[in-house]
Amino acid sequence: MQSTQQADNTPNTQLEYAHDLADFISASPSSYHAARQIACRLDKAGFSQQMEDEEWSATPGGHYLVRGGAVMAWRVPEGAGPHNAFAIVGSHTDSPSFKVKPSPNSVHSGFAQINVETYGGLLYNSWLNRELGLAGRIVTVDGEEHLVTTGAIMVIPQLAPHLDRAANKELKLNPQTHLHPLWALGEKDLFEFLAERAEVPADEIAGMDLFAYDTQPPQIISDEFFASGRQDNLVSVHASLTAFIAAEPTEVAVFSAFDHEEIGSSTTTGACGPILETTLKRTALALGATQEQYFQMLARSSCVSADAGHSINPNYPEYHDPDQHPVMGNGPMLKINANQRYATDAHGQALWLRAAFAAGLSTQEFVSNNAVSCGTTIGPLTATRLGIETVDVGVPLLSMHSARELSSIRDDWELAEILKGYWSVA
Structure with missing residues (x-):
């Protein structure tokens, strides 16, 4: 599914984006540094920092909190109230x-x-x-x-x-x-x-x-590939942050960068913990919602879980489904698993396609080879904890969990564009 309204996907645009991604990753050697970089970019964009032990703010504009290596941010449009929904993009700041x-x-x-x-x-x-x-x-x-x-x-x-x-x-x-x-x-x-x-x-x-x-800095190879450590999952953090700052949402947009995904997420800053749920509830209450209206807001809400996925490796094609596999450079991918290792269902697929259409870009799908075990991410955890529509997506990587990983600069840029499209249609 592709729109006739194409995004500005010129090589120069993608290279400029890749250089900014390189700067972000270089400045984020740990989840705590990543959280500081996110906060710095949000400050520059005019967001206000929220201290958790102070009265919550949901005034029109941008707000964020930092807890350890995690950042939650919310953007409230003019006239927002209990009739609105939350449009959430989740990622994680830690890496193996x-x-x-x-x-x-x-x-x-x-x-x-x-x-x-x-x-x-x-x-x-x-x-x-x-x-x-x-x-x-x-x-x-x-x-x-x-x-x-x-x-x-x-x-x-x-x-x-x-x-x-x-x-x-x-x-x-x-x-x-x-x-x-x-x-x-x-x-x-x-x-x-x-x-x-x-x-x-x-x-x-x-x-x-x-x-x-x-300590080796990121490298752009042949104006095609992006080589760096910690792309799982700083590519998604950077893409969602870039889209979040640029978006003009009509609903309450929420940026969620969790920590500790690589070790199961069961921490105060992980997706199994209450940090996102608390952010949503306190925002709803600050908008004047009752408990019932808060649950109504959740029922209208959705979440895009953005994490890395596996491109087919031409040296090991037997590890992918022979008839359906993502290829690096063909766009971000929608991750699907029958056993719900990814949270995507048919409604989530439709939501992601609407976001891609709004950005004027195409997408591809990932399913596992039936004989190869499937990983998981924050999507099912968020869906389980909040009970909202959740879809798992990400860019295709090679050498995932290596000290150096490889992605396509086109895919990296397109992920940010489609996430911006999500915040325009959610």
Whole structure:
């Protein structure tokens, strides 16, 4: 389904968008940094920050709250009230990585190493031999939060083929012993190193949420491909934020960037938690809705869950349905699963097609090969918690959950355009 009113999908427009996406990802080495970048862009667009322990605002215009690595934002049109609906786009700010353990210092065979544990379903081998940094937050004993980014400080060295003759045939990695980053010769204290960068005394560090990230910046390849870490799911965060700022909705538009999707979403900032539900209810109450009218607003509402999906890989075509598979560069995809690993149903399909038609762009569909397990995302969680129409979508990626992922700059730009179309028709 395609409109005759084409969007401005020229190569220069797509490249300009890709460069902005690169800037956003580079500035977002952790979910906490991503939340800060979202807040900065919303501030620049004239949105007002809402503190959760203060009276809620639903005045006409834009509002947002930041909680850890999550951001909820809402845009209220003039004349809005209990007769309106919520038009929601959800995404997530976290990506698979390594998280620093509470006691990070380790010395083995003359090397200072950093103790880490795996976070999410990362592709182990892709993190080998890469220049890695640490990013996240440090909290001092007084409760103050400090964002930290180190730059390249560590590497996970792979065993040479001279010592492992089977490495090119069968690579097995033990996450405890083989994925242990080294960062110095001799002994070195990570707490002191981090305290210096956070400009706090080392003995005042009470806790930290620090994650490894690949320090290689994003690259645009052949004016076609976008190569970067953390595209799952910062591509969707960036697209939904870009569309949200540019949209002119007639309903109450809601931007939801959750944290912790990669580890199940069952946190105070995840999609299983109450953060979105609380945002909707407090907004409805601030608009004068009764409890009954709030439920009526939900009944009129819808949600687009925007996350990454799998493009067919030409080197491994057997892992996709032979008759129906997405191809990178053919547009964002609608994700469908009979077992509701994705929340899309027929009404959701129609909603997504209306959004694509409004943007003048085409879309494609993804279903799994029946012999290959299917992933899931925040869509079913949101649909279950709120009981609203939800559709799962996303751009096709190659090398998902790798330290470096690959997308099409055209798909990335088109996702933002179709999400803008959603906010015009929802």
